[in-house]
Amino acid sequence: MALRRIYGTETEYGIIHRGVKDSNPISASSFLINAYLSKTSEPGVGPNSPRVGWDFIDETPGIDIRGFAPVGSLPPEIEPNLVNAVLANGSRYYVDHAHPELSTPECLDPLSLLCWDRAGDEILIKSMSAANEALPDGEELIVYKNNSDGKGNSYGCHENYLISRETPFGRIVQHATTHFVTRQIFTGAGKVGSEAIGEKRMEIPFQLTQRADFFEEEVGLETTLKRPIINTRDEPHADPLKYRRLHVIVGDANLCEVSTFLKLGTTGLLMAMIEDDFLDNQLKIANPVHALQQVSRDMSLKAPILLEGGKTATALSIQWELYERSKKYLNEFGSENVGGESVIKVMDYWEKILSALTSNPDQLFGFLDWVTKKNIIDSYRDRHELNIDDYKLAALDLQYHDLRPEMSLFSRVSTEKIVSTEEVALAIENPPEQTRAFFRGKCLQKWPENVLVANWDSIVFDTGDQNLRRVPMMEPLKGTAQHVEHLIDSCETVIELIESISETIE
Amino acid sequence: MAESEHKKRKTSEIDKSEIEATEPTPARSEELSSELDELLDEIDEVLEENAEEFVKNYVQKGGE
Numbered sequence: 217m218a219l220r221r222i223y224g225t226e227t228e229y230g231i232i233h234r235g236v237k238d239s240n241p242i243s244a245s246s247f248l249i250n251a252y253l254s255k256t257s258e259p260g261v262g263p264n265s266p267r268v269g270w271d272f273i274d275e276t277p278g279i280d281i282r283g284f285a286p287v288g289s290l291p292p293e294i295e296p297n298l299v300n301a302v303l304a305n306g307s308r309y310y311v312d313h314a315h316p317e318l319s320t321p322e323c324l325d326p327l328s329l330l331c332w333d334r335a336g337d338e339i340l341i342k343s344m345s346a347a348n349e350a351l352p353d354g355e356e357l358i359v360y361k362n363n364s365d366g367k368g369n370s371y372g373c374h375e376n377y378l379i380s381r382e383t384p385f386g387r388i389v390q391h392a393t394t395h396f397v398t399r400q401i402f403t404g405a406g407k408v409g410s411e412a413i414g415e416k417r418m419e420i421p422f423q424l425t426q427r428a429d430f431f432e433e434e435v436g437l438e439t440t441l442k443r444p445i446i447n448t449r450d451e452p453h454a455d456p457l458k459y460r461r462l463h464v465i466v467g468d469a470n471l472c473e474v475s476t477f478l479k480l481g482t483t484g485l486l487m488a489m490i491e492d493d494f495l496d497n498q499l500k501i502a503n504p505v506h507a508l509q510q511v512s513r514d515m516s517l518k519a520p521i522l523l524e525g526g527k528t529a530t531a532l533s534i535q536w537e538l539y540e541r542s543k544k545y546l547n548e549f550g551s552e553n554v555g556g557e558s559v560i561k562v563m564d565y566w567e568k569i570l571s572a573l574t575s576n577p578d579q580l581f582g583f584l585d586w587v588t589k590k591n592i593i594d595s596y597r598d599r600h601e602l603n604i605d606d607y608k609l610a611a612l613d614l615q616y617h618d619l620r621p622e623m624s625l626f627s628r629v630s631t632e633k634i635v636s637t638e639e640v641a642l643a644i645e646n647p648p649e650q651t652r653a654f655f656r657g658k659c660l661q662k663w664p665e666n667v668l669v670a671n672w673d674s675i676v677f678d679t680g681d682q683n684l685r686r687v688p689m690m691e692p693l694k695g696t697a698q699h700v701e702h703l704i705d706s707c708e709t710v711i712e713l714i715e716s717i718s719e720t721i722e
Numbered sequence: 723m724a725e726s727e728h729k730k731r732k733t734s735e736i737d738k739s740e741i742e743a744t745e746p747t748p749a750r751s752e753e754l755s756s757e758l759d760e761l762l763d764e765i766d767e768v769l770e771e772n773a774e775e776f777v778k779n780y781v782q783k784g785g786e
Contacts, residue, residue: 228786230780230782231782232779241782241783242784312786313784313785314782314783314784314785315784365780365781365782366777366780367781369783369784369785370785370786371782371785372785439786465786561743564743565743568743568746569746579746580746581754581757581758583746591754592758592761592762592765595755595758595759596762596765599762606773607773607774607776607777608769610773610777611769611770611777612765612769614777614780615768615769615770625761625765625768628761628764629757629761630757632743
């Protein structure tokens with residue numbers, strides 16, 4: 217039986233610093249995040265509260281999963297110049313290489329994750345205004361939610377799916393590859409031009425995805441060079457005997473909620489079908505790296521993809537097939553472990569989007585990023601009678617992803633909304649209730665001065681006495697509102713909390 | 723997460739009557755050109771002044 221799925225995303229944002237001669241993206245990213253942390257009234261990161269940093273300690277698999285270990289030698293490995301904060305909504309907000317990056321808290325279904333992913337974007341928007349208030353006149357920080365600078369440099373929007381350690385990795389590779397190649401027809405954020413090696417930029421006036429140009433391998437550990445379609449990083453941030461985390465690096469960052477929701481929801485369903493060995497070998501793609509770029513460049517959605525054994529199928533027909541199999545799977549196994557009720561909504565959108573892609577993709581303006589962007593660019597070009605290589609078209613592409621509400625082209629389109637503004641506003645300040653992120657977020661809200669550092673699978677408390685106390689959280693399904701809300705509410709001090717948990721465990 | 727409205731549904735079957743996604747209809751497609759027209763009018767006001775310089779200066783190294 218498939219595991220209860222845990223979902224998460226990590227988004228690297230593009231950043232530029234205007235009004236300075238030699239801008240440095242690392243210090244710009246630090247400034248951006250620090251401005252948010254200083255400005256916000258959020259508990260745990262407010263101006264009068266100590267910042268709560270990220271704990272880099274490498275958890276040893278299999279030990280310390282119960283009770284507390286006095287910690288005397290915590291390595292304070294936080295690099296002093298690189299911000300790395302934990303927010304009270306359970307997110308991690310930090311500088312990664314030369315970008316601001318936000319990792320959502322662990323969510324139990326794709327709808328919740330959509331909500332916290334959107335909250336992440338709002339946090340970046342708030343960060344920009346905080347930073348720009350603090351910058352001297354004439355300077356400005358601007359953040360973009362995209363994945364490419366158009367010059368061969370890419371940055372990621374990674375997805376995470378917790379899966380069973382028992383599932384054979386080969387099975388995951390085969391079926392996930394088929395899905396990743398073909399789901400581009402609804403996950404693509406659209407891009408003007410090519411950045412593939414050996415291809416001239418304007419040989420490809422427009423393609424479905426930002427990322428397809430950057431993938432050169434089928435399977436591997438890399439994320440920055442020779443990127444693989446299936447990434448093998450094995451860092452479950454949970455009990456490694458039970459779990460594996462599939463770290464998906466091949467997707468685009470989306471602005472359209474439907475694109476994000478379907479990207480997460482369909483992939484979660486696929487993982488369940490893989491765990492329950494529900495799929496056969498009919499849809500194995502013969503040359504995945506080639507097919508990834510082929511699909512991204514095929515605006516007709518009709519290009520035949522070569523399958524192993526010699527047959528061909530279009531990306532659209534493969535997605536229809538995966539949709540049908542998911543429907544059968546849900547009828548047989550139920551939706552409990554793949555995200556419950558929100559998966560019904562995934563199926564609903566999946567069917568509607570595939571139908572519209574089959575009949576007339578332009579109907580999906582406001583539903584899918586690539587369709588929305590393509591329509592803006594095509595009609596702008598027609599109106600002004602521009603050549604395909606006009607810089608204005610590349611500028612439109614970039615500006616679609618500009619997160620400044622007044623400058624973003626995306627925000628000027630009336631798009632399909634799946635989560636409400638109120639739900640997103642709550643998710644900026646509060647953790648999801650159904651995973652351990654709840655414990656992390658609530659402790660930060662209630663005892664910010666006592667949380668020394670935190671990470672995905674533990675929190676270190678400074679109780680004021682001699683010992684620091686580490687609370688391990690190796691099980692993502694524990695520490696939920698149902699488990700600990702009453703306890704946290706009933707404890708006045710963090711010492712009370714720790715003693716109560718300790719008693720529960722003993 | 724709007725749980726109240728979801729709890730009504732059974733988890734093991736897909737009930738078409740409760741589907742909430744907006745249907746992308748051909749009618750919507752006809753509205754598209756007028757929506758795009760309005761959008762294009764606005765775009766010229768907000769589009770980065772020097773498109774070439776903007777595009778050339780947008781460089782993002784050190785990802786992932």
